[in-house]
Every structure is written in C-alpha cells, then in structure tokens.
Amino acid sequence: VTEFTEDELIETIRKILSAEVPEVRLGPGDDAALVRMGPHLGVLTTDAMVEGIHFELGLIAPRDLGYKALTVNVSDVAAMGGSPRFGLVAVGLPPDTQASWVVELFGGLREAADEYAMTIVGGDLSRSPGVFVSVAVTGEVAEGSAVTRSGARSGDRLVVTGRLGAAAGGLRLSKAPSGEVGSALSADWGHDLLNAHFRPVARVGEGQTLARAGATAMMDISDGLTKDLARLCRASGVGAVLTPALVPVAPALDQLKGFLPIDPLALALEGGEDFELLAALPPAAVEATVTMLRERFGTPLSEIGEVRMEEGLVAVEPDGSERPLEPGGWDHFAP
Ligand SMILES: [Mg+2]
Numbered sequence: 001v002t003e004f005t006e007d008e009l010i011e012t013i014r015k016i017l018s019a020e021v022p023e024v025r026l027g028p029g030d031d032a033a034l035v036r037m038g039p040h041l042g043v044l045t046t047d048a049m050v051e052g053i054h055f056e057l058g059l060i061a062p063r064d065l066g067y068k069a070l071t072v073n074v075s076d077v078a079a080m081g082g083s084p085r086f087g088l089v090a091v092g093l094p095p096d097t098q099a100s101w102v103v104e105l106f107g108g109l110r111e112a113a114d115e116y117a118m119t120i121v122g123g124d125l126s127r128s129p130g131v132f133v134s135v136a137v138t139g140e141v142a143e144g145s146a147v148t149r150s151g152a153r154s155g156d157r158l159v160v161t162g163r164l165g166a167a168a169g170g171l172r173l174s175k176a177p178s179g180e181v182g183s184a185l186s187a188d189w190g191h192d193l194l195n196a197h198f199r200p201v202a203r204v205g206e207g208q209t210l211a212r213a214g215a216t217a218m219m220d221i222s223d224g225l226t227k228d229l230a231r232l233c234r235a236s237g238v239g240a241v242l243t244p245a246l247v248p249v250a251p252a253l254d255q256l257k258g259f260l261p262i263d264p265l266a267l268a269l270e271g272g273e274d275f276e277l278l279a280a281l282p283p284a285a286v287e288a289t290v291t292m293l294r295e296r297f298g299t300p301l302s303e304i305g306e307v308r309m310e311e312g313l314v315a316v317e318p319d320g321s322e323r324p325l326e327p328g329g330w331d332h333f334a335p
Helices: 006-017 062-078 099-115 166-175 178-186 188-198 204-212 225-236 252-256 264-270 283-297
Strands: 024-026 041-050 083-093 119-127 132-141 157-161 217-220 239-242 277-281 301-308 312-316 322-324
Touching: 006 099, 006 119, 041 062, 062 083, 062 099, 062 132, 062 188, 062 204, 062 217, 083 099, 083 204, 099 119, 157 283, 166 178, 166 188, 166 252, 166 264, 178 188, 188 252, 204 217, 204 277, 204 283, 217 225, 225 239, 225 264, 225 277, 225 312, 252 264, 277 283, 283 301
Parallel strands: 083 119, 239 312
Antiparallel strands: 041 132, 083 132, 157 277, 157 301, 217 277, 239 301, 312 322
8 A cells, every 4th residue: 555545545445335325324434334224133244354364365366355255244144044235344454565456355345245235334444464354244134034053953954055165175276386286277167166265155045045944043154064063053052963975065176186185075074165054944844945045046955964952963874874073174263
C-alpha cells in the first residue's frame, strides 16, 4: 500500500463495493453501516484467514483469497439453514503490499458477495506483519427454521452433500513441485481439484432445503468429515455409525493418486475445507430430500451412516464388522 494513502485506498474499495440495496441505509464510509434487520432471526458469523496458517501468499491469487474468505463465512450461514445478507471485512496488510494486490483481494470479495446475493457494508484496514483477512457475515433465517448441531436423535440418518476430499486434493496439488504434477495442472480433473481448494462453494440453497426437509442437526464440513461428525455428535449427545464405503469420494482423487502418494478415502474422511453440509435427517425424509437436492441444485446427497444412542464414532466395513473410528482431521491448534 505504497501508491495510495489509506483514505484513497478506502475510497477505491468503497467504489468496488458500491451497491444500491434498499435495506442498506448507510454503506461503507461512516463509523458503522446501517441496515434494516427484518422480522427474521439474524445469523452472525466470522472467520479469519491468516497468512502462514490458512494460506501462503505465493500459492494463492489475491482474488481467490478474497473469494474464499467470504465463502467460508457464507457456508456457516448455510449450515444454519440461513440466507446470507451482509458482510464486514477486516484486512491486515504488511507495509510493502501493492495496491493492485488489495484491489484484486476486494475484487474477489465482491465476486463472492455477488455470487451469494449479499452486500459488503464495511470493515477495517490495519498494518500487520503478515496478511490476514477477517470476515464477518450476517444472515437471516425464519424463526423455527434454524438448524443447529445439537438436535440429532438416535435413528436419524447421516447425509452429506456433494463429494468429499477435493479441496484437500487441490491443496496438495497446488503445493506439489510442478515438475511432478505438470500435466495434472493442465487437465480438467486437476483444475477441478484446484478450484475446490481455491473457490469453495457454500451450499446455501441446499442448507435451506435440508432445514425444510426436517434436518435435526447440521454443520458444514470445514475440518474434515470424521472430526466434524464427532463435533456434531458431541453437541447432540449421541454417537454415530459411519459406513466408509458409502462416503462420496471426489472422483478426481483417483487421477491424483497417479501423481501423488494420496489415499482418496482418507482425504474424503479427513481432508478439510470441502464446505459440504453434514446433516442428520429422520429416515422417512431421506429419499425425497435426495431427489429434491438433485432436481433443484444438481447436488448429490449421500446417506453415509446413522445416529445412535451410544456415544463415539464407529465405522462399519462391507462385511458388517465394526471398528472405532478415530476422528482425524485438520486441527488448528495441533502442534
Ligand atoms: Mg462451520
């Protein structure tokens, strides 16, 4: 940020984010934004992306970083069955950051805001030893329609949207020496994996459909299926039986296996950042919900297991044998 003063940069960002939205009484530029809060419940969430922890500057384009930083927040709103409305963005930048980099970052934030029909109404810029992008999103959900992690009941079926492991595969592909994975980077399947990592999709419509279908508990999968399933079970005071053979594995991982030493099922079970939805549904609702998600959104919904009374996670193999399932996955505070 050497070519602009802070005020000039804020003015540039304000232009990028400008929008005529009736509920916004006052957008960026004052001490705070003024928005009308409707008759619905507000859904509020925030998530930060920190250089060296969540991303490496040399590996992610600023536009993708902005896009992803907003989308991961939208995903949390989707996981409540809510609809995103407004965003606030706090950015930390080292003094030598180029203005064009910042413009690209906010271009990506704007692009994601448009994708999810929401509006960024303000934020904060700070000098920082490393880059961070901290986003807060508000959304809304009708009274009685919000789905938490804590309502799963014994006998509910566990379902998951989309296919898992692609984001973790994309991360590995992006970090691999290009000499080893050159042709993978130019293949459609390689592009799909990178896209899953750099441009995740928040399942907003799917989350609302699952909520309406009677989901008793729901969350987005940010830290890996087994780890997040363990969290959902803990919140609900239940356990679960998971059938690994039913877990939908991203097909591109089979191709990636030819280039890198990966186990597709392990990435599907433990790789993070897929931002698919994990939900518990009453058995009678499963079939109709699978059809609805396919017809409305083209999104697969897979039944992967069942909630049960006894606490803990258990994996069932195709021969019917059971073994305890260790909840592995991304841990922000692991050494
Ligand atoms: Mg979440």
